[in-house]
Amino acid sequence: MIEMHDVWKTYPNGAVALQGVSVRIDKGEFVYVVGPSGAGKSTFIKLMYREERPSQGSIFVNGFNIERLKERKIPLLRRQIGVVFQDFKLLPTLTVSENIAFALEVIEAPKKKIKQRTAEVLELVGLSEKASALPNELSGGQQQRVSIARALINNPAVIIADEPTGNLDPETSWDIMNLFEEINRRGTTIVMATHNKEIVNTMKKRVLAVEGGRIARDERRGVYGYEN
């Protein structure tokens, strides 16, 4: 599903974010990416959906060769990846269902399919009743569910989440985590960067620890391993 071979990333300002990262993530896996702030986690995540380009090394995501991917082919890659952010990235002027449908509208899906899929994913994240609410009428946890629904609507092979519970209280974080667990059970690969020690330690999933731009640990049923 995702493969990196000796990936280096140096930013134009000279900052070295990654130094020779090699990793392989298989279909259906659930992987936590942990590590101190500024250790390269975000870069590691951003390379997967080609927000950043590797300076060196090769990356394959769902069959796409990222470092050779042409600018105008990037949309094709992103249609097969759902991305979830700490700040939700919802459009404040659109309703919940419009925000979710947005992801299908921009790829010109047929109206009927958009309507059907929107209802399906709203049901999955448990927000069918809030379909016509605006984002600022919802709680943080509900907003994150909306953004997860949007990430899911394309039926992506993999969901990449960058600190999805970073802005949420512990109880809500658990709800969100259970939702990811459910999505993963249905066969979607999940890669999640997180600082949430309790969740990582309880869920017992694969843990990748990024430190100083390298993979410091890669454990099957790992733990968080840092003091918060």
Place this chain on the structure above:
Amino acid sequence: MKISTFARHGREGFRNLSRNGWMTFASISSVTITLLLLGVFLILAYNVQLFSQQIEDQVEMNVLVKDGTERAQVLELERQIKSLPAVGEVTFVSKEDGLQQLKEKLKDNQELLNGLESENPLPDKFIVKAKNPTDTGYVAEKLSALPLVEKVNYAKDTVEKLFSVTKFVRNSGAVFVVGLSFLALFLISNTIKVTIFARRREIEIMKLVGATNWFIRWPFLFEGLLIGLFGSILPILLLGIGYDYLVRKVAGVMLFTFAPFDPLVYSVALILVGIGALIGMIGSMMSISRFLRV
């Protein structure tokens, strides 16, 4: 692209216009002013061109034939003149015709010319026009070199001055038009930049969910197009009304006749709409590219 998508882009572009009301107003105004100046200039330039054309077409040379040349030789000379490629119209005026014309000109004072019939001092001459009026100097030189030609007369200084004026008007006009277009382009692209800036979050999300660059560009292209089109309405109306007035009121007072309303104003209107639309779209293209790199 599907028709429904195209309609969506149009709707979005229109919505952007009303969302950024004041900025839209500002850039439509700047396009209006630019196009108005451009239109005034185009109409002016066309009329100046027409005017100088009319004068240029009147530029002619008097080719005086050497005294005592035989008729047959004159005919031969005419053939030679006509064979020069740059020469246009050639009219022969004989001594006798010349005297007759002079008499007509003098009218009441014809007695001044009495007695000249027996010993006509006027030479035979050809009135020659160059095919292209700006070649007049060159043609005059060629003709003076012919053996039977005494002299070639034309208003050398006046003609040269005229040509340098018309050339200046044409060149400075082109510079002016290009400069104004760049100004409008800059203003439109700035407006679009503001609307894009307000929507960069939306653009970022669109890119992240896999929208193509063209999908994102289209609404902004429409927005620029609409700004350009709206900006061309007022200049066209003002120019149409103004020129109509000018042609009606001023015509006849001056020596010069204005170019007719139809087709000049229609062509200028078409040019203004075209330029408005074009700079609108180029202006938005210029501003978008920076925001598409997500």
